[in-house]
Amino acid sequence: xxxxxxxxxxxxxxxxxxxxxxxxxxxxxxxxxxxxxxxxxxxxxxxxxxxxxxxxxxxxxxxxxxxxxxxxxxxxxxxxxxxxxxxxxxxxxxxxxxxxxxxxxxxxxxxxxxxxxxxxxxxxxxxxxxxxxxxxxxxxxxxxxxxxxxxxxxxxxxxxxxxxxxxxxxxxxxxxxxxxxxxxxxxxxxxxxxxxxxxxxxxxxxxxxxxxxxxxxxxxxxxxxxxxxxxxxxxxxxxxxxxxxxxxxxxxxxxxxxxxxxxxxxxxxxxxxxxxxxxxxxxxxxxxxxxxxxxxxxxxxxxx
Amino acid sequence: xxxxxxxxxxxxxxxxxxxxxxxxxxxxxxxxxxxxxxxxxxxxxxxxxxxxxxxxxxxxxxxxxxxxxxxxxxxxxxxxxxxxxxxxxxxxxxxxxxxxxx
Amino acid sequence: xxxxxxxxxxxxxxxxxxxxxxxxxxxxxxxxxxxxxxxxxxxxxxxxxxxxxxxxxxxxxxxxxxxxxxxxxxxxxxxxxxxxxxxxxxxxxxxxxxxxxxxxxxxxxxxxxxxxxxxxxxxxxxxxxxxxxxxxxxxxxxxxxxxxxxxxxxxxxxxxxxxxxxxxxxxxxxxxxxxxxxxxxxxxxxxxxxxxxxxxxxxxxxxxxxxxxxxxxxxxxxxxxxxxxxxxxxxxxxxxxxxxxxxxxxxxxxxxxx
Numbered sequence: 329x330x331x332x333x334x335x336x337x338x339x340x341x342x343x344x345x346x347x348x349x350x351x352x353x354x355x356x357x358x359x360x361x362x363x364x365x366x367x368x369x370x371x372x373x374x375x376x377x378x379x380x381x382x383x384x385x386x387x388x389x390x391x392x393x394x395x396x397x398x399x400x401x402x403x404x405x406x407x408x409x410x411x412x413x414x415x416x417x418x419x420x421x422x423x424x425x426x427x428x429x430x431x432x433x434x435x436x437x438x439x440x441x442x443x444x445x446x447x448x449x450x451x452x453x454x455x456x457x458x459x460x461x462x463x464x465x466x467x468x469x470x471x472x473x474x475x476x477x478x479x480x481x482x483x484x485x486x487x488x489x490x491x492x493x494x495x496x497x498x499x500x501x502x503x504x505x506x507x508x509x510x511x512x513x514x515x516x517x518x519x520x521x522x523x524x525x526x527x528x529x530x531x532x533x534x535x536x537x538x539x540x541x542x543x544x545x546x547x548x549x550x551x552x553x554x555x556x557x558x559x560x561x562x563x564x565x566x567x568x569x570x571x572x573x574x575x576x577x578x579x580x581x582x583x584x585x586x587x588x589x590x591x592x593x594x595x596x597x598x599x600x601x602x603x604x605x606x607x608x609x610x611x612x613x614x615x616x617x618x619x620x621x622x623x624x625x626x627x628x629x630x631x632x
Numbered sequence: 633x634x635x636x637x638x639x640x641x642x643x644x645x646x647x648x649x650x651x652x653x654x655x656x657x658x659x660x661x662x663x664x665x666x667x668x669x670x671x672x673x674x675x676x677x678x679x680x681x682x683x684x685x686x687x688x689x690x691x692x693x694x695x696x697x698x699x700x701x702x703x704x705x706x707x708x709x710x711x712x713x714x715x716x717x718x719x720x721x722x723x724x725x726x727x728x729x730x731x732x733x734x
Numbered sequence: 735x736x737x738x739x740x741x742x743x744x745x746x747x748x749x750x751x752x753x754x755x756x757x758x759x760x761x762x763x764x765x766x767x768x769x770x771x772x773x774x775x776x777x778x779x780x781x782x783x784x785x786x787x788x789x790x791x792x793x794x795x796x797x798x799x800x801x802x803x804x805x806x807x808x809x810x811x812x813x814x815x816x817x818x819x820x821x822x823x824x825x826x827x828x829x830x831x832x833x834x835x836x837x838x839x840x841x842x843x844x845x846x847x848x849x850x851x852x853x854x855x856x857x858x859x860x861x862x863x864x865x866x867x868x869x870x871x872x873x874x875x876x877x878x879x880x881x882x883x884x885x886x887x888x889x890x891x892x893x894x895x896x897x898x899x900x901x902x903x904x905x906x907x908x909x910x911x912x913x914x915x916x917x918x919x920x921x922x923x924x925x926x927x928x929x930x931x932x933x934x935x936x937x938x939x940x941x942x943x944x945x946x947x948x949x950x951x952x953x954x955x956x957x958x959x960x961x962x963x964x965x966x967x968x969x970x971x972x973x974x975x976x977x978x979x980x981x982x983x984x985x986x987x988x989x990x991x992x
Contacts, residue, residue, distance in 0.1 A: 379678075387855060454680070454778045571684075641956075643953075654971075679817035707837055
């Protein structure tokens with residue numbers, strides 16, 4: 329299988345990773361219908377917007393009306409939440425067709441999906457369900473990513489998951505599993521820092537070591553979000569990836585750690601629950617941009 | 633098969649009269665153009681996202697909810713304000729539903 | 735059974751044991767961790783239904799609605815990843831759901847709300863331009879043979895209940911206490927520009943629109959509607975359809991399809 333990837337010169341991105349995504353190395357926000365009109369009226373200075381693909385796999389109406397206008401003004405990332413790449417069953421070709429049409433219509437600078445499954449036996453569970461990290465799963469996930477990249481005629485980014493259980497059947501650790509997927513399929517990586525933190529706490533592993541073990545040269549985008557805290561049956565902290573609160577201090581620290589290794593990287597502030605006014609999210613995006621700027625300055629000084 | 637020879641049709645005169653009058657009546661169309669963009673709220677939010685739910689305790693593990701013979705909820709909403717056509721009192725029948733165990 | 739099949743079945747069945755092979759670093763019972771997935775599946779589906787059926791929820795209250803939606807979600811989880819389409823079977827489920835039978839109009843209010851979501855996301859189309867109607871009127875001999883095309887967002891619901899008035903009273907239009915639920919109403923649902931409108935169709939309007947959708951000619955549809963409802967008023971129905979931009983084309987059958 330061969331795929332020709334589009335490479336576009338980036339003025340401000342990290343040259344080594346131009347192929348991973350074509351988003352600008354700035355901060356962006358998840359696009360929410362509550363904010364459509366305000367975005368068009370005020371045109372806030374943001375690097376990009378990101379949508380969940382499945383919300384826009386509809387024929388017409390306000391969602392396409394507003395997205396079309398916002399796309400004229402901003403770079404776009406399309407983030408799938410329903411392809412079920414980790415499913416035991418085959419990928420839904422009809423879903424791939426609809427995704428292809430959406431990508432064709434909006435020409436996003438990035439397309440990403442999750443290392444998870446959400447469909448089985450024709451039922452969609454609307455959740456990102458966990459996978460054992462064994463050889464059979466590895467080969468199935470790689471086949472599905474090959475198929476998706478071929479069908480969509482583009483490189484995709486794969487997001488590291490937030491998980492609440494582990495599997496006795498796992499043979500590889502998560503970072504090694506993802507590294508092997510990237511090596512075999514040529515896909516890029518969407519590094520979700522919140523997921524790295526959440527899974528780190530939930531499975532008591534060092535999130536810095538986890539990030540350092542990933543193929544960072546292939547990271548095309550970063551996600552930042554908030555989590556909620558619960559407890560497992562033994563009373564140990566169990567973090568839930570709710571996207572319902574501001575980015576936590578520990579996640580900002582981990583972001584800084586990652587950026588030092590990555591250089592300036594497109595960064596999304598994700599908020600899907602308890603959605604605040606747009607200005608609140610813009611302020612969070614500014615915070616991410618200050619980190620990106622700081623890393624860019626440091627790199628420029630080293631180079632000079 | 634949706635056309636049969638016996639299907640009647642209204643006369644051209646009757647149709648013209650109705651359509652002409654309707655056109656005049658509808659002269660102020662309800663469909664406004666894009667110039668009023670900011671007036672349109674988007675009523676629906678997107679339902680697909682990749683966030684997780686509320687943790688370890690709540691509906692997903694509650695067992696009572698899905699047992700028909702132990703239904704414990706009573707409609708307690710705006711329906712209490714409406715008259716119920718099937719109720720002998722004329723008001724909503726809002727007692728808890730209890731299915732007979734067979 | 736495959737691993738994912740066992741995992742999937744246990745997600746929807748709170749009585750099922752925790753799938754085998756799940757572990758936690760501290761050796762804690764994985765059932766508590768698995769519950770995060772169970773909750774997320776059910777709660778997210780209930781939330782999706784609550785967003786599609788807000789008036790249905792208001793009518794019976796949040797507690798009753800969410801419990802009822804949970805029973806539905808377990809019995810009929812989505813078949814598609816497009817949650818905007820989820821809930822098409824919910825009105826029929828409500829109709830059969832015995833604890834809700836004290837609110838007999840609930841299922842039809844839910845049908846109306848599903849039509850609203852469908853209309854919201856339906857394909858775009860421009861309403862029939864007035865000059866095209868004027869042209870048709872200028873050549874009125876051809877009127878009976880013309881074919882009428884309707885907007886893709888159009889939905890019609892004929893109810894034994896006052897479904898439009900009940901719905902409108904929850905939008906601040908009218909007093910709910912004054913609505914007679916047992917008065918039959920026919921709802922027209924259509925997207926006008928970017929907004930979904932709900933309006934009561936005059937008698938016979940449902941037959942007229944259904945005939946348009948079946949591909950009958952203008953003359954046949956009008957005659958059929960007149961025979962379906964004694965009080966059928968063609969002018970009033972057409973005025974309403976034009977005002978809401980529901981008619982998108984009007985031409986001879988030969989010109990309709992390529």
